[in-house]
Amino acid sequence: MEDKAQIHEAIKVQGELVRKLKSEKANKEQIDEEVAKLLELKAQLGGDDGKHQFVLKTAKGTRDYNPRQMAIREKVFNTIIGCFKRHGAETIDTPVFELKETLTGKYGEDSKLIYDLKDQGGELLSLRYDLTVPFARYLAMNKITNIKRYHIAKDFDIAGQYDAMIPDAECLKIVHEILSELELGDFCIKVNDRRILDGMFAVCGVPIDKFRTICSTVDKLDKMAWADVKKEMVNEKGLSEEVADQIGEYVSMQGGMDLAERLLQDQKLSQSKQACAGLSDIKLLFSYLQLLQVTDKVVFDLSLARGLDYYTGVIYEAVLTQTGVGLGSTEAQQEAHAEDSVSVGSVAGGGRYDGLVGMFDPKGRKVPCVGVSIGIERIFSIMEQKAEASAEKVRTTEVQVMVVSAQKNLLQERLKLVSDLWNGGVKAEMMYKKNPKLLSQLQHCEEAGIPLVAILGEQELKDGVVKLRVVSTREEFDICRADLLAEIRRRTSEA
Amino acid sequence: MEDKAQIHEAIKVQGELVRKLKSEKANKEQIDEEVAKLLELKAQLGGDDGKHQFVLKTAKGTRDYNPRQMAIREKVFNTIIGCFKRHGAETIDTPVFELKETLTGKYGEDSKLIYDLKDQGGELLSLRYDLTVPFARYLAMNKITNIKRYHIAKDFDIAGQYDAMIPDAECLKIVHEILSELELGDFCIKVNDRRILDGMFAVCGVPIDKFRTICSTVDKLDKMAWADVKKEMVNEKGLSEEVADQIGEYVSMQGGMDLAERLLQDQKLSQSKQACAGLSDIKLLFSYLQLLQVTDKVVFDLSLARGLDYYTGVIYEAVLTQTGVGLGSTEAQQEAHAEDSVSVGSVAGGGRYDGLVGMFDPKGRKVPCVGVSIGIERIFSIMEQKAEASAEKVRTTEVQVMVVSAQKNLLQERLKLVSDLWNGGVKAEMMYKKNPKLLSQLQHCEEAGIPLVAILGEQELKDGVVKLRVVSTREEFDICRADLLAEIRRRTSEA
Numbered sequence: 005m006e007d008k009a010q011i012h013e014a015i016k017v018q019g020e021l022v023r024k025l026k027s028e029k030a031n032k033e034q035i036d037e038e039v040a041k042l043l044e045l046k047a048q049l050g051g052d053d054g055k056h057q058f059v060l061k062t063a064k065g066t067r068d069y070n071p072r073q074m075a076i077r078e079k080v081f082n083t084i085i086g087c088f089k090r091h092g093a094e095t096i097d098t099p100v101f102e103l104k105e106t107l108t109g110k111y112g113e114d115s116k117l118i119y120d121l122k123d124q125g126g127e128l129l130s131l132r133y134d135l136t137v138p139f140a141r142y143l144a145m146n147k148i149t150n151i152k153r154y155h156i157a158k159d160f161d162i163a164g165q166y167d168a169m170i171p172d173a174e175c176l177k178i179v180h181e182i183l184s185e186l187e188l189g190d191f192c193i194k195v196n197d198r199r200i201l202d203g204m205f206a207v208c209g210v211p212i213d214k215f216r217t218i219c220s221t222v223d224k225l226d227k228m229a230w231a232d233v234k235k236e237m238v239n240e241k242g243l244s245e246e247v248a249d250q251i252g253e254y255v256s257m258q259g260g261m262d263l264a265e266r267l268l269q270d271q272k273l274s275q276s277k278q279a280c281a282g283l284s285d286i287k288l289l290f291s292y293l294q295l296l297q298v299t300d301k302v303v304f305d306l307s308l309a310r311g312l313d314y315y316t317g318v319i320y321e322a323v324l325t326q327t328g329v330g331l332g333s334t335e336a337q338q339e340a341h342a343e344d345s346v347s348v349g350s351v352a353g354g355g356r357y358d359g360l361v362g363m364f365d366p367k368g369r370k371v372p373c374v375g376v377s378i379g380i381e382r383i384f385s386i387m388e389q390k391a392e393a394s395a396e397k398v399r400t401t402e403v404q405v406m407v408v409s410a411q412k413n414l415l416q417e418r419l420k421l422v423s424d425l426w427n428g429g430v431k432a433e434m435m436y437k438k439n440p441k442l443l444s445q446l447q448h449c450e451e452a453g454i455p456l457v458a459i460l461g462e463q464e465l466k467d468g469v470v471k472l473r474v475v476s477t478r479e480e481f482d483i484c485r486a487d488l489l490a491e492i493r494r495r496t497s498e499a
Numbered sequence: 500m501e502d503k504a505q506i507h508e509a510i511k512v513q514g515e516l517v518r519k520l521k522s523e524k525a526n527k528e529q530i531d532e533e534v535a536k537l538l539e540l541k542a543q544l545g546g547d548d549g550k551h552q553f554v555l556k557t558a559k560g561t562r563d564y565n566p567r568q569m570a571i572r573e574k575v576f577n578t579i580i581g582c583f584k585r586h587g588a589e590t591i592d593t594p595v596f597e598l599k600e601t602l603t604g605k606y607g608e609d610s611k612l613i614y615d616l617k618d619q620g621g622e623l624l625s626l627r628y629d630l631t632v633p634f635a636r637y638l639a640m641n642k643i644t645n646i647k648r649y650h651i652a653k654d655f656d657i658a659g660q661y662d663a664m665i666p667d668a669e670c671l672k673i674v675h676e677i678l679s680e681l682e683l684g685d686f687c688i689k690v691n692d693r694r695i696l697d698g699m700f701a702v703c704g705v706p707i708d709k710f711r712t713i714c715s716t717v718d719k720l721d722k723m724a725w726a727d728v729k730k731e732m733v734n735e736k737g738l739s740e741e742v743a744d745q746i747g748e749y750v751s752m753q754g755g756m757d758l759a760e761r762l763l764q765d766q767k768l769s770q771s772k773q774a775c776a777g778l779s780d781i782k783l784l785f786s787y788l789q790l791l792q793v794t795d796k797v798v799f800d801l802s803l804a805r806g807l808d809y810y811t812g813v814i815y816e817a818v819l820t821q822t823g824v825g826l827g828s829t830e831a832q833q834e835a836h837a838e839d840s841v842s843v844g845s846v847a848g849g850g851r852y853d854g855l856v857g858m859f860d861p862k863g864r865k866v867p868c869v870g871v872s873i874g875i876e877r878i879f880s881i882m883e884q885k886a887e888a889s890a891e892k893v894r895t896t897e898v899q900v901m902v903v904s905a906q907k908n909l910l911q912e913r914l915k916l917v918s919d920l921w922n923g924g925v926k927a928e929m930m931y932k933k934n935p936k937l938l939s940q941l942q943h944c945e946e947a948g949i950p951l952v953a954i955l956g957e958q959e960l961k962d963g964v965v966k967l968r969v970v971s972t973r974e975e976f977d978i979c980r981a982d983l984l985a986e987i988r989r990r991t992s993e994a
Contacts, residue, residue, distance in 0.1 A: 010607060010712075012854065013710065013808070014707050014711075017701070017707045017773075020773070060639060060859055060861070061640070062593070062594055062640075063594060063597060063598055063624050066596065067594065068592065068594070068637055070591060071589035074589070074592060075589075078590075089896070089897050089926055090924065091926075091927075091928065092898040092926060092928035093896065094895040094896050095569045095570075096564055097569060099557055099558060099561030099562065100626070101558050101626075102558060103554075103556065103557075103558055119596075119624075120616070120617040121614055121616050122614075122615040122616060123617075127559055129558050131616075142563055144555060145563075146563075152928075166931035167932050167933045170931040170932075170933075181921065202512060212509050212516070212536075213509050215508065215512065216505040277515065277519070295911055295915050296918045359507065363507075364555055366555070400589040400590075401584070401587050401588065415665075419668075419787060420790050423672070423790065423791045423792055426586065426676065429585065430585070431586075432585070432586075433586065433647075436659070436665040436666050437661060437662050437665075438662045438665075
């Protein structure tokens with residue numbers, strides 16, 4: 005298989021040689037010899053004669069993005085990056101794969117989802133699973149103790165020893181800004197703290213070595229009913245019914261700063277120092293969120309657990325409470341849609357992970373971190389649905405002017421003009437044909453949403469002008485060549 | 500290893516419990532029991548007590564990008580994407596890994612450089628090696644016959660059946676525009692055609708099945724002297740001295756349209772139909788390049804071969820003829836630099852590959868394609884060297900205003916103001932401390948290149964103003980809170 009392309013090439017060349025010999029009426033022996041070589045080459049292809057047999061697809065779990073989808077993605081990315089820059093973040097980048105041991109032991113039950121690379125006689129490598137662990141590795145490796153950075157337009161983190169809850173509050177402000185600006189519909193940001201969860205587990209009587217695995221089970225409450233979550237705790241994880249019921253009481257609680265205050269007085273929970281530390285921080289966090297004007301969307305929710313192992317303090321997750329997309333018009337469809345909207349799930353999440361960098365540092369030195377990750381793929385799917393539901397056309401290029409010819413034999417003139425436009429910084433294109441029809445050139449403008457057409461004809465060339473056509477109104481007027489750039493800029497400048 | 504994080508967490512919780520029991524003077528038996536559990540947990544860590552043993556590094560052949568490097572990369576990407584958009588390209592994206600068979604047999608001798616993923620009971624996967632093969636797979640899979648697209652800010656391709664050399668000329672125009680705009684120093688774009696190379700091999704007497712491997716050897720002429728290239732042809736690839744010498748004569752030729760005309764008259768070369776087709780297209784290409792005003796940098800060079808197997812027609816490669824970076828000031832250093840500049844090598848390259856899409860199509864239907872790939876990593880290294888050599892500071896954020904406090908206990912006021920600025924679309928930040936010193940806040944602005952400071956003090960709050968400080972001039976003046984947004988926008992708008 006390795007040399008297939010070479011063989012194809014050789015077949016082509018050999019075929020040409022045989023045809024040449026035949027056309028030159030060379031002697032039969034020579035022709036036969038070359039034909040034999042040709043057949044031998046073809047035999048090497050296994051008889052498929054250039055047609056391959058394999059399935060044409062992308063790898064499982066991956067997908068392509070077409071130009072329309074990319075145009076929507078670009079809009080989403082611009083909004084998110086704009087927000088990260090507004091908050092003063094730098095950006096870094098880390099490789100697509102990491103040493104396997106860098107990722108080992110950081111994700112808990114998610115670890116089995118990591119892709120490993122084949123051992124090619126070098127290092128054991130894995131594809132990165134998130135951006136948080138590579139970020140922590142980067143900080144430890146470069147001995148960085150303070151940074152605010154974003155990473156591939158989706159992860160934002162603040163590392164450094166600061167006063168409690170100030171960076172954490174900014175992360176929630178960022179989620180609020182991004183989800184508001186993207187206009188995805190109403191949303192809610194759930195907040196909790198790992199220390200409250202651990203304290204709750206302790207006072208309910210969960211054995212210490214089961215904290216993380218019970219935490220993973222609680223995390224399923226957004227997709228499963230309490231009865232099923234309880235069943236998993238009792239049947240699979242070995243808790244007693246009584247312990248599970250006590251947990252069940254706590255995880256049904258939702259509120260704001262008031263709930264944190266009430267729980268600080270809770271006879272059972274207040275026995276846990278950890279829980280009290282978490283509850284006090286939630287109170288402080290809400291006071292900052294009020295100043296940042298985002299409490300309208302934030303809920304303190306004791307059922308929020310987050311799956312990953314590395315969180316140590318405050319955790320949060322944003323969910324859409326309605327998708328804002330009309331997917332159906334009949335009542336039944338709307339009902340199905342209402343059910344759907346529950347399963348849209350998290351569109352952003354994050355939390356504090358004060359121990360992760362220390363896991364990479366040779367001396368175990370800690371760098372406290374808090375961050376947020378935006379659920380790009382989910383957000384993008386919703387935006388795509390919205391775009392499909394709306395009548396608005398998604399442009400996939402930004403071309404401002406199409407250079408067209410009204411008669412034949414004007415390729416050279418079109419090339420000269422489009423070159424002048426490119427040199428002047430105008431987004432322009434022309435058809436790659438010597439003599440395209442005027443109608444098909446104009447049709448392309450309508451389809452691609454190109455606002456202006458620069459028409460060249462013999463008369464225009466004689467007069468030293470270009471006929472400029474406004475596609476939306478079909479107006480046309482002659483512009484002197486010297487004024488063309490300025491006129492195009494004036495007509496396409498964004499207001 | 501999988502559960503290390505869980506064990507760390509459990510140790511923390513257990514340690515807290517032991518401390519609590521001790522502080523509460525619980526009975527010795529109970530304390531001893533809990534201490535035993537704690538020791539057992541620590542034993543599970545293998546005695547490293549939280550300090551890891553592994554080497555802290557990125558995978559071989561990969562690297563991180565720090566904020567300064569990313570700021571330079573962003574500038575490079577913006578220039579390149581700007582050019583691609585100016586030429587009316589859409590964009591697509593394809594996954595980081597592909598089915599292994601998608602990549603097999605497309606790259607020739609480079610195939611051994613492909614990374615395979617571990618078989619995880621599913622599909623055989625490999626990391627993509629370039630963007631051209633995934634693009635061809637995408638076209639065949641989606642039955643696309645016409646598209647102009649860019650891919651991850653570095654690959655630009657035009658697919659479709661068009662009139663000869665028009666899209667090819669645009670690709671060269673794009674290389675010219677990008678390298679000019681990046682101001683990397685003087686450059687040269689070498690052009691050749693695979694059909695000319697194959698024709699030349701044929702008339703020199705190279706056996707057909709050695710065309711591609713001899714092509715790979717010719718490709719080394721930019722790094723090796725002819726004598727060494729000849730040695731490889733004769734000793735390793737088995738050509739006769741005589742055949743190699745004939746090739747040597749051709750590959751020393753360089754010129755413009757005139758050389759193509761002369762070679763069309765060459766007694767030996769003109770016997771090859773393939774070579775003549777290539778030479779005629781080179782002539783046509785140069786006529787278009789004249790109209791596009793880029794012939795100043797383009798050279799027809801018969802030694803240009805390009806390593807990859809999939810090219811079928813015109814090929815090109817841009818090299819910097821001087822890096823434009825003063826790497827040393829003594830004569831010896833400049834000499835070393837001059838040698839260096841030779842090895843800077845290709846910063847862009849591409850060509851026509853009319854057979855690749857057909858290799859993916861079940862019926863072998865061809866989609867002619869021509870494209871160019873920008874050597875982002877090399878360009879970025881050069882830009883980084885330039886930035887280091889120059890005194891100019893590279894900003895890693897775009898923060899316009901820093902909100903600072905002149906006295907203690909103004910955290911709430913800072914949060915309110917920075918929130919207003921963010922809501923107003925201003926790029927702003929503040930320190931995450933309750934009571935930072937004024938001096939350290941101002942120093943941060945100087946270091947980070949933040950142009951404006953919004954100072955809050957008790958007097959300003961009483962007067963309903965903010966003191967705005969211009970960092971470069973150290974001017975300060977009071978601005979009414981209601982006018983602040985407009986004033987900041989006015990002072991930071993790009994002219």
